[in-house]
Amino acid sequence: MCEEIDQAKTSSSEYTTDEEWEEQQRKTRADWEKERGNQFFKDNMLNEAINCYTSAIQLDPMNAVYPANRAMCLLKQEKYAAAEVDCTASIQLDAKYTKAYHRRANARFKLGKFEQAKQDYEMVLKLEPNSKLAQSELNKLEQLVESRNLVFPIAKRDEDKSTKPLKRILIEEINDQSVEKQEVKKNLEEINQKIVLTAKDQSLFNVEKKEEENKVVEKIEKIQLEEKNELKIESKTIPNAPSNGYQFKKDWQFLNNNMEQLAIYFQKIKPEEYPKLFLNGLESDQLSKILLIFSQYFIKDSNINLFDCLKYLSQVKRFNTQLMFLTTADKTAINNLLSHIECQKEKYDKNELDKLIKAYNA
Numbered sequence: 001m002c003e004e005i006d007q008a009k010t011s012s013s014e015y016t017t018d019e020e021w022e023e024q025q026r027k028t029r030a031d032w033e034k035e036r037g038n039q040f041f042k043d044n045m046l047n048e049a050i051n052c053y054t055s056a057i058q059l060d061p062m063n064a065v066y067p068a069n070r071a072m073c074l075l076k077q078e079k080y081a082a083a084e085v086d087c088t089a090s091i092q093l094d095a096k097y098t099k100a101y102h103r104r105a106n107a108r109f110k111l112g113k114f115e116q117a118k119q120d121y122e123m124v125l126k127l128e129p130n131s132k133l134a135q136s137e138l139n140k141l142e143q144l145v146e147s148r149n150l151v152f153p154i155a156k157r158d159e160d161k162s163t164k165p166l167k168r169i170l171i172e173e174i175n176d177q178s179v180e181k182q183e184v185k186k187n188l189e190e191i192n193q194k195i196v197l198t199a200k201d202q203s204l205f206n207v208e209k210k211e212e213e214n215k216v217v218e219k220i221e222k223i224q225l226e227e228k229n230e231l232k233i234e235s236k237t238i239p240n241a242p243s244n245g246y247q248f249k250k251d252w253q254f255l256n257n258n259m260e261q262l263a264i265y266f267q268k269i270k271p272e273e274y275p276k277l278f279l280n281g282l283e284s285d286q287l288s289k290i291l292l293i294f295s296q297y298f299i300k301d302s303n304i305n306l307f308d309c310l311k312y313l314s315q316v317k318r319f320n321t322q323l324m325f326l327t328t329a330d331k332t333a334i335n336n337l338l339s340h341i342e343c344q345k346e347k348y349d350k351n352e353l354d355k356l357i358k359a360y361n362a
Contacts, residue, residue, distance in 0.1 A: 307353075
């Protein structure tokens with residue numbers, strides 16, 4: 001997939017208009033996000049897969065495959081209503097997309113919408129008459145309905161519906177126990193009025209009540225203290241440099257919401273290790289955060305070799321692909337970093353420096 005993207009058209013001169021070029025870039029990126037989502041789905045990383053399919057939908061909202069794939073993840077998460085919505089959106093884009101009908105049938109079956117599920121299964125069989133899976137699931141649905149003595153509602157056209165006025169039927173409850181309930185309630189009230197606490201009883205009652213309240217307050221304070229201590233421990237715990245890509249991914253997710261801690265963690269990693277850690281390639285949000293770390297934290301530390309950081313980052317898989325989707329903030333960060341390095345160009349080999357600049361201006 002990466003090779004396909006790298007070989008894609010990258011020059012606006014190959015298209016009639018800039019708009020066509022930009023649209024093709026969005027579609028290329030959307031397809032790449034779909035492929036990433038498929039891999040996450042295979043690894044049972046459903047939230048990550050959903051995020052990828054959502055990005056694909058935003059980039060290419062007219063593609064029926066992307067919402068149907070997201071529905072597949074939602075089904076596994078048992079979010080059947082959301083899956084139904086995604087499948088319906090997919091069908092609106094492509095009325096002959098069999099997988100969308102099949103997944104919506106499964107969602108509707110779980111939601112108890114048996115008649116609508118039946119219609120979707122029948123549509124699947126209409127589009128793919130030899131689908132044994134759809135036929136089997138339809139048979140199971142019909143057997144379930146029959147075993148529960150359920151009846152599918154009959155849809156009638158307006159001209160076939162009865163024109164006779166509806167009759168109002170009065171329903172009266174038999175063996176009404178409301179009178180008996182009123183009597184019980186009245187008796188309870190009378191008993192409560194006869195119960196009078198003495199001063200000693202009242203005092204004892206108040207003491208016991210106070211003790212219970214104190215116990216609750218102490219328990220709440222204990223829980224709050226434990227949570228506070230856990231937060232302190234968590235904020236101070238920054239993992240050591242990772243030994244493999246799996247550990248790096250896990251650490252990144254753990255520190256992802258704290259840029260300062262992420263910068264401290266990333267500083268522990270030797271630049272020459274970057275290509276090894278990003279086994280599945282660089283993601284756009286990762287590149288943005290790394291550039292932010294370099295431009296806001298590393299640039300202030302004279303002991304950090306920014307040249308090596310940028311050099312080895314450019315060697316990470318899919319780096320060139322991600323350059324196509326840089327934000328304005330990302331480009332500003334790169335310009336600041338390159339300007340900082342050029343101010344110290346006497347430290348570096350000219351050919352190596354030119355090569356680095358070219359890599360980030362590609």
